[in-house]
Amino acid sequence: MDQVTTGLGVAHRHAVGTLTWAQSNVALLQVGLVLVTAALVLWAILFSNYPLVHDTFHELRHSLYFVPCH
Amino acid sequence: MRRFLIIGTLLLSLLMGSVAVAQQGGDGRPVRVLVETEPPANAIVPDETLVTTRLRVLDAAGNPLPGVRAAVHVDTPPRPNIITTDFPFVEDTTLLELETTLPQGELTFQALYPIRGTYTFRTRVTLPDGQVVEARPTLSLRENPDEVRNILVLVGLLFAFGLLSGLIIRLTGRPGAATVTTLVVLMLAGRTVWAHGPSGETTSRQDEPVTVVREANGLRVTATVAPGSGAVGRLNTITLRATVDNGTPARGSVSVDAIHLEDNVPIYRFVLPLEADGTAQVAAQLFDGTDHELRFTLRTDDGRTVAWKIPVAVEGFAPPLTVKLRSLGLLMIPVVVGLAVGLRAGHSITAGRRQPALGAR
Numbered sequence: 001m002d003q004v005t006t007g008l009g010v011a012h013r014h015a016v017g018t019l020t021w022a023q024s025n026v027a028l029l030q031v032g033l034v035l036v037t038a039a040l041v042l043w044a045i046l047f048s049n050y051p052l053v054h055d056t057f058h059e060l061r062h063s064l065y066f067v068p069c070h
Numbered sequence: 071m072r073r074f075l076i077i078g079t080l081l082l083s084l085l086m087g088s089v090a091v092a093q094q095g096g097d098g099r100p101v102r103v104l105v106e107t108e109p110p111a112n113a114i115v116p117d118e119t120l121v122t123t124r125l126r127v128l129d130a131a132g133n134p135l136p137g138v139r140a141a142v143h144v145d146t147p148p149r150p151n152i153i154t155t156d157f158p159f160v161e162d163t164t165l166l167e168l169e170t171t172l173p174q175g176e177l178t179f180q181a182l183y184p185i186r187g188t189y190t191f192r193t194r195v196t197l198p199d200g201q202v203v204e205a206r207p208t209l210s211l212r213e214n215p216d217e218v219r220n221i222l223v224l225v226g227l228l229f230a231f232g233l234l235s236g237l238i239i240r241l242t243g244r245p246g247a248a249t250v251t252t253l254v255v256l257m258l259a260g261r262t263v264w265a266h267g268p269s270g271e272t273t274s275r276q277d278e279p280v281t282v283v284r285e286a287n288g289l290r291v292t293a294t295v296a297p298g299s300g301a302v303g304r305l306n307t308i309t310l311r312a313t314v315d316n317g318t319p320a321r322g323s324v325s326v327d328a329i330h331l332e333d334n335v336p337i338y339r340f341v342l343p344l345e346a347d348g349t350a351q352v353a354a355q356l357f358d359g360t361d362h363e364l365r366f367t368l369r370t371d372d373g374r375t376v377a378w379k380i381p382v383a384v385e386g387f388a389p390p391l392t393v394k395l396r397s398l399g400l401l402m403i404p405v406v407v408g409l410a411v412g413l414r415a416g417h418s419i420t421a422g423r424r425q426p427a428l429g430a431r
Contacts, residue, residue, distance in 0.1 A: 027239055027240075027413075030239045031236075031239065031409060031413070034232075034235045034239070034405075034409060035402070035405065035406070035409070038228070038231065038232075038402065038405045039398065039402060042398060042401050042402070043394075043398060046397075046398075046401070047389075047394040047397070047398060049388040061156065062117070062156045062217075063216065063217055063220050064156075064217060064220050064221050064224060065153070065213060065217045065218055065220070065221035066153045066154055066155075066221065066397050066400060067156060067221075067397055068154045068155070068156055068157075068158045068389035068393050068394060068397060069156045069157065069386075069389070070157065070158075070159060070302055070358075070359050070386035070387055070388065070389065
């Protein structure tokens with residue numbers, strides 16, 4: 001019983017100090033996902049050439065300091 | 071001291087809403103070409119304020135020089151290196167070109183200046199004695215304060231989104247949560263700032279000139295717009311010729327209003343005196359990619375009038391890819407910074423939660 005508790009304690013200490021290899025990869029993947037999603041959404045709303053999207057967000061584009069419209 | 075003098079001079083020129091350039095006439099007389107605006111430059115909102123612009127040719131004593139002839143080219147501000155305007159195709163182009171006689175030494179027109187920056191009025195004045203004076207007065211405009219506020223709000227939202235995403239990644243470890251947060255925050259931001267509906271942009275193009283002939287009240291007017299459709303960044307030259315019944319050139323003036331049909335507001339208003347041969351000409355850039363209408367009213371010195379309209383479709387262009395990528399890169403900075411802060415903060419929170427448990431053991 002003591003050994004099991006000790007084992008868990010070691011595992012916790014490892015998690016707090018540094019991320020495991022798997023955890024690091026998952027975190028990196030999530031960060032990448034967030035950045036790609038943000039870039040895609042911003043591109044679609046503010047920079048896309050599709051007429052429907054452009055026309056919908058035309059005034060928004062013109063109301064932002066450095067977002068080009070046409 | 072010199073710095074204060076420079077700052078004082080800049081402030082004074084802003085307050086006066088005018089910039090003067092002095093030149094020597096061919097005979098050594100100082101001649102000044104002055105650009106004045108109403109409202110003053112610091113109160114002009116690009117793409118919103120219809121500005122009354124007065125170009126004055128003054129002698130050494132500050133009095134208008136009557137009977138001069140002026141050719142004016144208004145150049146739009148140069149292209150910014152990093153931070154674009156909302157009309158990148160308008161940057162570094164010509165906004166207006168006109169040449170006319172100034173009976174009172176003044177040329178007045180109204181214009182809606184589309185972007186922030188410094189406009190240059192390249193002016194060539196021919197004095198009554200044939201001497202030529204060239205001047206380049208400028209007009210500097212600041213960005214619409216609402217646009218500055220909006221971008222700051224968006225940058226704040228993007229930072230908050232990055233921060234929240236970083237925290238979620240660290241604290242919950244759910245990849246889907248951050249994505250959903252992205253979509254919700256950005257769509258809400260879009261809904262908040264979106265003010266108007268679709269622009270109704272048009273893409274029809276007509277390179278051939280459009281000519282309209284109008285006859286009324288004993289006047290015959292031939293008006294030509296070349297090319298027949300507009301394009302952002304390109305000038306449309308408007309030429310007209312007016313004659314009376316017997317074919318002699320009409321005497322009088324013509325007013326030209328360029329109307330932005332989407333919201334029915336004028337973007338230019340000119341009143342041009344007819345030349346001795348009954349002609350008048352102006353070239354103007356219709357800088358928004360939508361339908362416009364040119365409205366003319368000719369008034370002769372003997373009181374006859376004739377009015378007509380010419381529709382002009384204007385083609386808009388998507389901004390260059392490099393400009394869009396540069397702006398996207400700028401918008402991603404607060405996301406990246408927010409994400410880094412969020413991850414760091416999440417790490418600290420996680421460590422804070424777990425440290426006591428380890429200490430208790």
